Amino acid sequence: MPHFIDSALLGSAIALAVILNVSPLRDAWLAAKIGALIAYIGLGSVALRRSRTKKQKAVAFAAALCVVTYIVLAAVTWSALPLG
DSSP states (O other), X not given: OHHHHHHHHHHHHHHHHHHHTOOTTTOHHHHHHHHXXXXXXXXXXXXXXXXXXXXXXXXXXXXXXXXXXHHHHHHHHTOSSTTO
C-alpha cells in the first residue's frame, strides 16, 4: 500500500506540472517541491521499515513532518524558499 501512495504523490506532482504548464527545469519551486517529495518518501521508508531503534523512527518521523510542511509552503507560495 505505501508504494501505491508514493506513486500517487509522484503522479500528482507530474499532473500538477502538466496542468499548470510549468517545468521543474524552469520553475525552481516545483523542482524543490518534487525533490522534497522524494526526500519525504525516503524518510517515510526509514520511519516505517529501515530504522532499528525507536529514536531513529522518531527522528525520521519528525524530519518527514518538517518536509511535508515545506512542501505545503512551497506549493502555496510558489517559491523554493517560502520563508525567505
